[in-house]
Amino acid sequence: MSISSVQNKVVIVTGCSSGIGLATARLFLERRALVFGIDVGAIPQKLADDHQTFTFHQANLTESRAVDEAVSRCQQQYGRIDVLVNCAGVSDGWSSADTIHEEEWERVMAVNLTVPIRLMRAVLPFMKEQNGGAIINVASKAGVSGASAGIAYTASKHGLVGATKNVAWRFHQDGIRCNGVLPGSVATNIASSVQMEHFDSAGFNAFFPVVQMHVSKDSEGTPVPVIGVDDVARGIAFLASDEAKMINGAMIPIDNAWSTM
Numbered sequence: 001m002s003i004s005s006v007q008n009k010v011v012i013v014t015g016c017s018s019g020i021g022l023a024t025a026r027l028f029l030e031r032r033a034l035v036f037g038i039d040v041g042a043i044p045q046k047l048a049d050d051h052q053t054f055t056f057h058q059a060n061l062t063e064s065r066a067v068d069e070a071v072s073r074c075q076q077q078y079g080r081i082d083v084l085v086n087c088a089g090v091s092d093g094w095s096s097a098d099t100i101h102e103e104e105w106e107r108v109m110a111v112n113l114t115v116p117i118r119l120m121r122a123v124l125p126f127m128k129e130q131n132g133g134a135i136i137n138v139a140s141k142a143g144v145s146g147a148s149a150g151i152a153y154t155a156s157k158h159g160l161v162g163a164t165k166n167v168a169w170r171f172h173q174d175g176i177r178c179n180g181v182l183p184g185s186v187a188t189n190i191a192s193s194v195q196m197e198h199f200d201s202a203g204f205n206a207f208f209p210v211v212q213m214h215v216s217k218d219s220e221g222t223p224v225p226v227i228g229v230d231d232v233a234r235g236i237a238f239l240a241s242d243e244a245k246m247i248n249g250a251m252i253p254i255d256n257a258w259s260t261m
């Protein structure tokens with residue numbers, strides 16, 4: 001793939017301070033895009049030091065007005081928005097339909113589903129005016145499977161898959177593409193987003209054998225993910241690029257065949 005395919009594009013990446021979002025922001029910067037990164041966490045300092053074309057905007061995207069403020073700041077700075085990567089997300093504590101707490105449901109749905117939809121709502125007017133744009137939503141294996149997370153995470157990612165397809169069809173005549181990636185298990189900081197007071201060991205035990213089929217094991221038998229953050233970032237960058245210009249409404253598994261089960 002030619003580097004020029006994302007060169008000079010203005011790219012919003014949410015969740016850019018850690019994990020898949022950080023790797024994605026770095027890859028776009030290396031491919032000479034202009035990256036506007038958003039995260040509730042601290043600035044990824046090395047990324048900012050290494051790349052003058054990186055802008056960081058700190059915000060808790062679930063707060064009212066936070067999405068609109070972030071997008072309007074990006075638009076004011078660059079005058080256009082070519083790519084939106086909805087990557088910020090949190091894990092649930094594997095609660096099931098019989099144990100889910102209201103607060104856990106609201107938190108996971110807000111970050112994983114409401115925020116991406118608000119971001120799409122905020123960027124679409126600019127993309128329509130430009131007659132072009134690409135949106136990539138980071139869903140999950142749990143966006144198409146009922147066996148790989150708790151009920152809140154599973155429902156939020158299934159919702160994001162539906163929203164991705166809806167946006168793809170609705171705006172396909174406006175030159176706007178909307179696709180998603182479905183990563184398998186990836187070593188990131190996502191476990192730190194689990195609220196342990198909502199941890200459901202029975203739900204976790206139902207999930208664990210399923211993920212065991214997909215991960216590798218170290219010499220002591222501890223599960224180790226085989227998918228790296230850069231593997232997911234490359235999939236996202238491909239979907240954002242002109243090489244994928246007729247790929248619209250697709251959900252691409254990045255999981256070394258876990259999706260075949």
Ligand SMILES: NC(=O)c1ccc[n+]([C@@H]2O[C@H](COP(=O)([O-])OP(=O)(O)OC[C@H]3O[C@@H](n4cnc5c(N)ncnc54)[C@H](O)[C@@H]3O)[C@@H](O)[C@H]2O)c1
Pocket residue numbers: 014015016017018019020021038039040041059060061062086087088089090091111138139140141182183184185186187188189190191193
């Ligand atoms: N790690 C995995 O195994 C895996 C698998 C499939 C999908 N995913 C998805 O990948 C995406 C990235 O997760 P990750 O694994 O890199 O986790 P991570 O915890 O390393 O990164 C997530 C980032 O999102 C940010 N964030 C969370 N809530 C936010 C909010 N309200 N406002 C702004 N920023 C917020 C966090 O501060 C963090 O920097 C998520 O959508 C996750 O569901 C992860």
